[in-house]
Structures are given as structure tokens and as C-alpha cells.
Amino acid sequence: MQQSAAAFGGKTFAFGADTAHEAASRPAPIVELRQLDEMAPLVEAWRDLLRRSLESNIFLDPDFALPAFTYLRPRNFRILVVFEPGAEARLLALMPLALPAMRFGLARVPVHKQAALGVPLLDRTQAAAALEASLEAIRRLPVAPSALVFSDIPRDGATFRLFADRFAQRGALRTFGEYQRSALFPAAAAQVNRKTKASKNDSRLLRRLGEHGALSYRISRGADAVGAMAEFLALEAEGWKGASRTALASTPGRAAFARAMAEALARSGKLRVESLDLDGKAVAMGLLIEDAGATYFWKTTYDEARAALSPGVLFVRELTNRLVAGKASVKIDSCAMPDHPMIDRLWPERIALLDIGIAVAPGPRARLAFAAEALHRFCRQTAKGLLLRNSSGKAPIVQTWRNRS
Numbered sequence: 468m469q470q471s472a473a474a475f476g477g478k479t480f481a482f483g484a485d486t487a488h489e490a491a492s493r494p495a496p497i498v499e500l501r502q503l504d505e506m507a508p509l510v511e512a513w514r515d516l517l518r519r520s521l522e523s524n525i526f527l528d529p530d531f532a533l534p535a536f537t538y539l540r541p542r543n544f545r546i547l548v549v550f551e552p553g554a555e556a557r558l559l560a561l562m563p564l565a566l567p568a569m570r571f572g573l574a575r576v577p578v579h580k581q582a583a584l585g586v587p588l589l590d591r592t593q594a595a596a597a598l599e600a601s602l603e604a605i606r607r608l609p610v611a612p613s614a615l616v617f618s619d620i621p622r623d624g625a626t627f628r629l630f631a632d633r634f635a636q637r638g639a640l641r642t643f644g645e646y647q648r649s650a651l652f653p654a655a656a657a658q659v660n661r662k663t664k665a666s667k668n669d670s671r672l673l674r675r676l677g678e679h680g681a682l683s684y685r686i687s688r689g690a691d692a693v694g695a696m697a698e699f700l701a702l703e704a705e706g707w708k709g710a711s712r713t714a715l716a717s718t719p720g721r722a723a724f725a726r727a728m729a730e731a732l733a734r735s736g737k738l739r740v741e742s743l744d745l746d747g748k749a750v751a752m753g754l755l756i757e758d759a760g761a762t763y764f765w766k767t768t769y770d771e772a773r774a775a776l777s778p779g780v781l782f783v784r785e786l787t788n789r790l791v792a793g794k795a796s797v798k799i800d801s802c803a804m805p806d807h808p809m810i811d812r813l814w815p816e817r818i819a820l821l822d823i824g825i826a827v828a829p830g831p832r833a834r835l836a837f838a839a840e841a842l843h844r845f846c847r848q849t850a851k852g853l854l855l856r857n858s859s860g861k862a863p864i865v866q867t868w869r870n871r872s
Contacts, residue, residue, distance in 0.1 A: 494552035494553065496550060496552060496559050496600040500546070500547050500548075501548060516558040519590060519592075520591060521589040522621070524582075525589055528732075528737070530731035530735055534724045534731065537550070539724055544563065546563050547562045548562075549601055561588040563576060563579070566612065570609075570611055571611070572612055573613065574616070576617045581724070586617075586620055587617075587626070589626065591849050595629065598629065602825075611827065613826065613833045614641075614825060614826050616643075619822070629750050639825060639833065643823065643840060643841060649810045649814040650802075650818045651801070651815075654813045655791070670718060676745065680745045681746055683743075683747070686741050687741070689744075698749055699752045700715055703715060708768070736757075738756055739758075740755075741786060751767070751770065753767040753783070753784030761799070764801050765802050767779060781862055783810065783813055787814065822844075
């Protein structure tokens, strides 16, 4: 069996990382577990891996992820990186980890709390070998977890197919939940543009909004997107998210992340900020991020002083028409929570996403860890339902609960 070298805390040791077939075909990868401040020399290799990954993840683009990891990182955070043997400047995998405080606990793979996708970055030509090497390295940790938990994994994507192929037959794969997220595909233009009672009502509201001033639509890119992001943060903070302290600007850490992320993504041309303006002032805005032929409708906000005229809905209708007409993206992901009352009725397509667990070492400890995670999720969903019932005086509204922490 081929031997892989792993470095943790400055120590290097060897272990068997690959299946017999993979070991016979190439030397095993080299695995390291790094602190965030050790990632700077790898940024260009990281970008290169993103371009050739099995399944792209804009939320693991260093322009997005480094600000998030800097300001929003969880406890016991590390980044696992896998190098191609003999080519240490070439990465084969990158996986963020929140490690357990004690041995045999659960490790989470938290892209970060502002992410809408949870797939790790795996080189498409050596994904299986890199994944196996990663798991073997995790098994050798001083505080080795029994299982890894991934959130927001596309069910129909290449990453989940790889996980299922490698782990389902071993009994090492567990699905904790599945949910549907609204999406838009340019091919669905006929469905999006059909006349309905709701669309006619929205046209009436748009006319009424136009009675208050001149309406215009604005798209900001590059340096303009950075200024527009400042507008977005202020508008969001004025509404219910500001009151509940869930707005991006509500805490110094989230605000610093948002500004640093916007500057980095604007420089690379991946961020655009779009808005519906009334007399030159935004009444609704959206943050869109482009990656690998897809667009992610990451955040939206609106002027709640004009809520009676539904400026948020009117903005999304205009945005939708422009996205469909432009056909620049194969897929537009809403990044919305399941059963979203607004976007679900406007965007007809759905993306199925999974929260899953993978046993690091299949056996009783992994099964116990899976059971504990399932119970944890059940308790949180139940508690959320009780809170909704107590706040409304009605029966609880049961919704899918996903833990991104």
C-alpha cells in the first residue's frame, strides 16, 4: 500500500491513504491540517483548485471564504488541504473543519455560516484519492472524530454521487435531511413569464410605486459594487433584520466580513449589486455572485417604509426577467431557505439539497454519533416549532431545520 505523509501541529507521519487500485496507479497524496494564518501562501493554488474542482463552490472561493473564515470562523477551526505528491504547489482537495472538543465526537465541515453550499473542493481527476486521504488523515488526529457532517450538498451533484459510491455500501453514509431550494433556469422562461393573477397585481403595484417618483434599475460592478454594498448594508439594517440583529451590519464581525468580501469579489468581477431605484434611491436591492456558469442570488433587502407596495417582489420580478433574457447563467440559485413565501412562487425550478454524515471509521461509535446528530436536529426543530407557536398563539409551523454552524 502506498504511504501518504500528513502534517499536524508541525509533526509528519505516514499512513495508507488509497484503495489498492489507486495505490497501484499513483503515489498517495500529502495531507496537511492548517491554521487560517498558514493559508496565505496557498491562495493561488487554492484558486487553481477551484477552477478544476469536481463541483465548484463560490462560497469556498478565497475571495469569499478568507473574509468569512477571518471574521466568522467557528471554534476549533482548521483547513484540511491535500497536495499532489511531487507537486506540492498543486492542491487536490480543500476542506474546512470544525473539530470536536473530545475524541469520537462529530466534526462539521462548515464552509461558513454565510454559505449556501457545503461541498468541499476536490480535484475532478483525483477526487476519490483525495477524499480517502483526507479521511485517513482525520482518523489519525489526536482528537479524531467519529463522523463528518456536511450541510447543503446538492443531491444531484458530482460530490454527492462520489460520497454515495464510496460510502453507501459500507454503511458509512447517513442522510439527516433533504429540502428543496428555489432556482431559475433560462430554459424555464415560458413558465416565469406567464400571466397570472399575482403577476397582474404586481404590475398594478409597480404603477403605483411609479406614482411616487421616477423608477429605474441599476446594476453595479467593480468599484461601483463596493459602494452599492454600503447602500445594501444600510438598507438591510433599517429593516426587520436590523431589529432582530441578523443583518450583515448588526455585528462588527459580520460587517467587516461583508465589506472585505465585497471588495475582493468586486476586484475579480464576480460580484454585482442590482437595485430598483425610486428617484435614484434604492427601494430594493440584491447581491448576486457569479461562478462557473452559475449565479447565486445571495442576499436581498428592501425599503420597509414602502412595504405596502411590495418593492422586494417588484425588484425580484424585474431581476428575473433580466436573468432569463440575458441567459448568461445556466443556473440561478436563490440561496433561499426552503418554503420561502416570495421566491418560491416566482421561481419555478428546485434544487434538492442534503445534510449528510460520513463515518470516519464505520462502526458503533459512528452509529452513535449519527444517532446523536439526528436527536440534536430533532430537538432543535421541535424547539423552533414551539417558539413559533408561542409567538403566534397558533399551532407550530414545522419547517426543515438545518444547522450551518
